[in-house]
Amino acid sequence: MSPCAWTDLFPQADYRFNFQFKRGLLDDFYRPSQLDSSGLIDRSRLLSENRSECLTYLPDAAESIAEAHQLFVDLKLVPSPLVADPEQSLLTLGRALEADIILLRIKEDRPTIIGGVVCFPTGWRLPDKLGRHLLDIHDVVPQLNAELGTRMHRFLEGLKPGVSWERANWGLSASAQLNLNPILGYPRLTQDTRIEEIYMRVESQSLTVLPIGESILFGIRIHLTPLTRLWSDPDLRQRIQRSLQTMPPRVADYKGLNPILAMLTSG
Numbered sequence: 001m002s003p004c005a006w007t008d009l010f011p012q013a014d015y016r017f018n019f020q021f022k023r024g025l026l027d028d029f030y031r032p033s034q035l036d037s038s039g040l041i042d043r044s045r046l047l048s049e050n051r052s053e054c055l056t057y058l059p060d061a062a063e064s065i066a067e068a069h070q071l072f073v074d075l076k077l078v079p080s081p082l083v084a085d086p087e088q089s090l091l092t093l094g095r096a097l098e099a100d101i102i103l104l105r106i107k108e109d110r111p112t113i114i115g116g117v118v119c120f121p122t123g124w125r126l127p128d129k130l131g132r133h134l135l136d137i138h139d140v141v142p143q144l145n146a147e148l149g150t151r152m153h154r155f156l157e158g159l160k161p162g163v164s165w166e167r168a169n170w171g172l173s174a175s176a177q178l179n180l181n182p183i184l185g186y187p188r189l190t191q192d193t194r195i196e197e198i199y200m201r202v203e204s205q206s207l208t209v210l211p212i213g214e215s216i217l218f219g220i221r222i223h224l225t226p227l228t229r230l231w232s233d234p235d236l237r238q239r240i241q242r243s244l245q246t247m248p249p250r251v252a253d254y255k256g257l258n259p260i261l262a263m264l265t266s267g
Contacts, residue, residue: 057115
């Protein structure tokens with residue numbers, strides 16, 4: 001499953017960081033897929049068994065959490081009414097929504113993570129990000145802040161309530177697991193990884209402003225597709241190969257792609 005056309009995700013162009021946002025609707029982005037309930041089952045299990053890895057917030061995030069909860073109640077995506085306890089609100093959202101959510105607030109003129117519920121991270125942990133500025137978090141991604149940092153900050157400051165601004169990122173994974181928390185020791189791409197074991201992992205993102213507290217609601221949905229399914233389309237295969245061939249070496253290393261680049265870009 002992909003949240004956008006594959007040709008939009010892989011244009012006929014060399015690799016570049018994607019900063020193309022499209023205007024969407026919040027209820028469309030967060031609406032249940034109707035195809036598979038296993039994700040919600042996994043989310044409920046993770047929130048019961050390992051809550052501290054999935055859910056966290058700062059003390060001053062309570063009002064923003066309550067506002068997010070009420071938003072989803074108003075959208076009829078969360079049946080439970082608003083509760084006073086921020087942790088219970090995040091638990092309710094984590095169990096009812098297929099998307100992970102993160103709340104940010106502009107602090108010291110920089111967007112800062114103040115809380116969220118994330119069950120399906122891609123190689124990172126939410127507790128490590130709490131209270132940190134977004135630009136500091138992105139600093140580990142080679143070239144990202146240099147190319148997009150200022151534009152991202154201005155974009156976040158200009159967000160308006162009621163609109164879902166959406167984009168997508170992609171990566172390759174040796175696992176069909178939705179939850180790639182680094183504490184799990186999930187399979188990594190190696191020179192021995194076969195193409196049949198590789199999945200295209202697309203991260204669909206939504207950004208909107210909560211009108212009362214002016215916090216930013218950041219939604220993330222993960223979509224997995226076997227790479228062999230995409231490889232069967234010659235045009236799409238060529239587009240993906242071009243992106244891999246022109247990806248800066250430091251970026252490919254950060255994404256863990258170096259062991260499989262030769263295999264995927266030959267022929």
